Every structure is written in C-alpha cells, then in structure tokens.
Amino acid sequence: MATKTTKRTQASADIGVFGLGVMGQNLILNIADHGYTVSAHSAVSKEVTGFARKIKADAEPSADRVLGISNLKDFIKSLKRPRKIIILVPAGRVTDLVIDSLTPLLQKDDIIIDSGNAQWTDTIRRENALAKKNIHFVGNGVSGGETGARFGPSLMMGGSKHAWRSLKPIWTAIAAKVDRKTGKPYEDASPGKPVKGGEACTTHVGPDGAGHYVKMVHNGIEYIDMQLICEAYMLMKTVLGMKPDEMGKVFTRWNKGVLDSFLIEITADILKQRDPANKKNFFVDKVLDTAGQKGTGKWTAINALDMGIPANAIAEAVFARCISAIKDERVIASKKLKGPKKRYTGSKPALVKAIHDALYCSKICAYAQGFQLMAEAQNEYNWKLNFGKIAKIFRGGCIIRAGFLQKITQAYEKNPKLQNLMLDPYFKKALHDGQRNWRKVAALAAEHGVPTPAFMSALSYFDGYRTAVLPANLLQAQRDYFGAHTYERTDKKRGQFFHIDWPEPGRPQLKM
Numbered sequence: 001m002a003t004k005t006t007k008r009t010q011a012s013a014d015i016g017v018f019g020l021g022v023m024g025q026n027l028i029l030n031i032a033d034h035g036y037t038v039s040a041h042s043a044v045s046k047e048v049t050g051f052a053r054k055i056k057a058d059a060e061p062s063a064d065r066v067l068g069i070s071n072l073k074d075f076i077k078s079l080k081r082p083r084k085i086i087i088l089v090p091a092g093r094v095t096d097l098v099i100d101s102l103t104p105l106l107q108k109d110d111i112i113i114d115s116g117n118a119q120w121t122d123t124i125r126r127e128n129a130l131a132k133k134n135i136h137f138v139g140n141g142v143s144g145g146e147t148g149a150r151f152g153p154s155l156m157m158g159g160s161k162h163a164w165r166s167l168k169p170i171w172t173a174i175a176a177k178v179d180r181k182t183g184k185p186y187e188d189a190s191p192g193k194p195v196k197g198g199e200a201c202t203t204h205v206g207p208d209g210a211g212h213y214v215k216m217v218h219n220g221i222e223y224i225d226m227q228l229i230c231e232a233y234m235l236m237k238t239v240l241g242m243k244p245d246e247m248g249k250v251f252t253r254w255n256k257g258v259l260d261s262f263l264i265e266i267t268a269d270i271l272k273q274r275d276p277a278n279k280k281n282f283f284v285d286k287v288l289d290t291a292g293q294k295g296t297g298k299w300t301a302i303n304a305l306d307m308g309i310p311a312n313a314i315a316e317a318v319f320a321r322c323i324s325a326i327k328d329e330r331v332i333a334s335k336k337l338k339g340p341k342k343r344y345t346g347s348k349p350a351l352v353k354a355i356h357d358a359l360y361c362s363k364i365c366a367y368a369q370g371f372q373l374m375a376e377a378q379n380e381y382n383w384k385l386n387f388g389k390i391a392k393i394f395r396g397g398c399i400i401r402a403g404f405l406q407k408i409t410q411a412y413e414k415n416p417k418l419q420n421l422m423l424d425p426y427f428k429k430a431l432h433d434g435q436r437n438w439r440k441v442a443a444l445a446a447e448h449g450v451p452t453p454a455f456m457s458a459l460s461y462f463d464g465y466r467t468a469v470l471p472a473n474l475l476q477a478q479r480d481y482f483g484a485h486t487y488e489r490t491d492k493k494r495g496q497f498f499h500i501d502w503p504e505p506g507r508p509q510l511k512m
C-alpha cells in the first residue's frame with residue numbers, strides 16, 4: 001500500500017473510501033481483491049498509516065492496489081473521473097460534515113456513496129441537495145458485518161440510474177454470490193481469492209432513500225429473527241432444562257431444514273462454545289442478558305407506526321431488547337412478582353419440534369411484516385420496489401440470509417403484486433401445517449410464565465390478519481361515544497360516516 005501522494009496516485013484509483021473503521025477497511029480489501037485500485041482516506045491521519053501497517057503485516061495479497069492518502073485534496077485527486085467515493089462514517093451529523101468537506105472538491109457527475117446505516121429520510125434530503133450541484137448521492141445499504149464487507153456483502157443501492165450504471169461493475173464484483181438455481185450462498189472466498197460466478201447479491205433498489213430504507217427493514221427483520229431464536233432457546237432452557245451444547249445440536253439439525261439460515265448457524269456455534277475464561281462453563285451462560293441496539297430496529301418500528309402498518313412482531317423485538325436492558329429492575333421484580341410454578345411433563349422431542357414450528361411460522365410473519373412495510377413505503381415515496389429482486393439480494397451476504405429467501409423470491413417472481421407473503425401458497429401451507437404446534441408453544445409459554453413476545457405477537461398478527469370481523473366495531477363505537485369520532489356501518493357503503501348523540505356517561509340511555 002502506498003501511503004503518500006505520488007505520481008502513481010494521480011487519478012489512478014477506481015474508487016475511494018472515506019472512513020477506515022472495520023467496515024471501511026474490509027470493503028477496501030474486498031474491492032482491491034477484485035482488481036480495482038482503491039484510495040483509502042480517513043479524517044484521522046493515524047488511521048491511514050495504521051491501516052497501511054496492518055495490511056502489510058497481514059500480507060494482504062491485494063495491498064498493492066490500496067493507496068493510503070491522508071490529505072483530503074490528494075485523496076480526491078487520486079480518483080479517476082467520474083469520482084466514486086464511498087463514505088463509511090457514523091450516521092447523522094458526521095455524515096453531513098464529511099459530505100460538506102467533499103462537495104467543494106467534486107465535479108459534475110461525481111458520486112458520493114453513503115454505505116453506513118443512515119436514516120432513509122436523511123438520504124433523500126442529501127440526494128436532493130447534491131443533485132442541485134450535479135453530484136450523485138447514493139444511499140447504499142450494506143449488510144453482512146465484517147466478514148460480509150471483506151468477502152461479499154449484500155448491497156442495496158439507492159440512487160440515480162446514472163450512478164448505478166457507474167457503480168454496477170464494482171458492486172457486482174464485490175457483492176456476495178449465490179447459486180443461480182438454488183439461491184445457496186457461495187462461501188469459499190479467502191484473501192486475494194474472491195468467489196467466481198453465481199448471482200451477485202446487489203441491485204439498484206430504487207431512487208434516493210430506497211436503498212437505505214430496504215436496509216433498515218432488513219435490520220428490523222434481523223431484530224425479530226434474532227428474538228425468535230432467543231425465545232426458542234429460552235423455552236428449551238427453562239421448560240425443558242436443556243444445556244447449551246444440547247440446544248446447539250438442535251440448532252445444527254434445524255439448520256439443515258426449512259430454518260436453514262446464517263442466524264441459526266451462528267446460534268448453534270455460540271451454544272456449543274465454551275467460556276474462554278473457564279472451559280468448564282458454556283460461554284453463553286456467562287454473557288449478561290442485556291441487549292444493545294444502535295437504532296435501525298427502532299426506526300423500523302417507528303416507521304411502521306407512522307405508516308400504520310401492523311409490524312407488531314418487529315416492534316416487539318425492539319421492546320424485548322428494551323426490557324432486557326432494565327436488568328437491575330428485573331432482578332428486583334423477580335423476587336417480588338410471582339409467576340406460575342408449573343413443570344412440563346410431556347415429551348421432550350415433541351416440544352422441541354413444536355418450538356421449531358413456532359419459530360418457522362413466526363418467522364414467516366416477520367418477513368411478511370417487513371415486506372408489507374416496503375410495499376407501503378414505495379407508495380409513500382413513489383418508489384417502484386421489486387420484491388422478487390429484494391428477496392434475491394437477501395439470499396447471500398447479509399445477516400438475514402436464509403434458505404427460505406429462495407421461496408420468498410419465487411413467491412414474488414410468481415406474483416409481483418402478492419398482497420401478503422402469508423397468502424403465497426407455499427407459505428400458506430407452512431402456516432397451516434405449523435400453526436397447531438405454534439399455538440401449543442404460545443399457550444405453554446403463557447402457562448409456564450416464559451416471556452415469548454415475538455412468538456405471541458407474530459401469532460396475534462396471523463390471527464388478526466385472517467379474522468374478517470375484529471372487535472374494532474366496539475372500539476369505533478367507543479370513539480363515537482366519547483369524542484363524536486363517527487363510525488361506518490356494516491349495512492351501508494364504505495366511506496359514509498355516522499354519529500349518534502350519546503348521553504353523558506351515567507345518564508339514561510338514548511331512546512332509539
């Protein structure tokens with residue numbers, strides 16, 4: 001890696017990366033592994049030299065194609081035109097500051113690509129502002145964590161078609177690859193040896209904030225996916241008294257069936273892992289039960305509420321992290337608030353199978369909610385999202401990659417206007433087949449006092465969605481009673497509103 005601006009660095013780089021955190025560093029090496037020259041820059045010059053030292057020490061095969069440049073003007077000069085600059089810096093104010101520092105140095109048709117987890121509304125604002133200066137701004141959702149960035153992430157690109165045409169060759173090269181027919185990810189990349197062939201997990205999702213929006217929903221699904229797995233673990237641990245390694249084997253088995261996914265796979269690994277501090281203990285038992293969150297799940301839940309989309313399971317997954325975070329309060333309450341003292345005496349394999357089915361059915365609901373959100377957002381923001389393509393790029397590289405995304409892809413390819421994933425014949429059958437066990441698990445959790453908000457809210461979603469007449473008739477009557485909010489009638493056409501002059505509470509009932 002060259003660390004100074006030399007003649008060689010004059011407009012010789014195919015792309016630049018501003019921000020040398022974990023994601024930035026790994027993305028740079030991934031791009032370089034595909035034969036592109038990358039300029040690496042950070043506002044902290046120590047990070048540039050540190051990165052140069054690191055890739056030398058690690059004998060990174062593509063280190064020669066990485067130019068470390070501490071001076072911002074030299075960094076810009078090092079890029080071929082139209083310049084492509086990926087920024088990977090903290091979302092919010094820092095992103096705006098970085099954009100402000102770059103803009104005066106850029107020219108017509110240059111492209112700034114924000115690859116952090118930015119809020120899509122910020123991306124829309126930034127895209128509008130930069131379009132006025134003839135600079136393309138791309139909101140690029142990146143999923144897959146450190147390993148994904150290094151060997152193939154899922155890339156959700158949002159921005160102009162012009163920008164997509166410029167970025168497509170690099171994006172297609174560096175994204176995760178899946179088998180065209182089966183949708184199974186290729187996972188055998190290593191430094192300097194990226195995978196060849198297959199279908200790239202990247203697409204032009206839509207204009208302005210569409211890429212970041214889809215990434216946010218990906219994260220909302222990630223939250224609920226993780227929470228569902230945790231609830232399955234909690235039930236096996238508390239109701240069946242299973243040890244982590246035994247549960248690990250169950251997850252390994254599940255990973256060979258319909259639940260096959262990255263999150264199930266890593267759960268199996270985690271449960272089998274011993275504590276490095278004392279090999280007698282299981283690692284998971286030593287991890288404090290308080291979950292952190294950076295905000296993308298919360299944004300998804302807030303947006304669901306804003307748009308009026310019933311993504312209750314996704315929201316529950318966020319709240320589950322919130323309740324986990326009040327550890328001290330829970331410890332005190334655990335000594336004061338009593339629950340049932342019930343022992344499970346049924347068959348262990350039968351309950352494990354029931355938990356499997358509850359997890360699978362809930363997962364279908366979670367994805368259905370995520371896709372419902374995207375369907376509504378496209379109306380709100382005038383995007384034309386292709387759900388088949390979105391499901392396709394979730395099949396590899398990203399955190400929620402799972403075998404059943406191939407089925408989601410097929411569902412939307414068959415019917416791009418599918419109203420709800422649960423109505424697709426494949427998923428409808430899966431829900432019909434699994435719901436008996438799903439209900440059994442929800443009832444058992446309630447009877448045993450085991451918190452399973454994700455299983456239960458997903459089940460409520462399923463039941464709510466399939467119920468033609470909900471009790472909202474009574475609710476609407478209540479609204480009309482206390483606030484003259486009016487109501488529609490079952491025996492009149494929709495859109496006509498009525499009101500009754502209700503008596504004051506406690507006064508005699510109206511005479512009709």
Ligand code: 6PG
Nearest residue numbers: 143144145219293294295296399
């Ligand atoms: C991904 C992840 C990633 C996310 C982390 C942490 O797709 O690679 O979604 O973008 O930032 O998983 O998220 P939380 O801290 O909110 O759990």
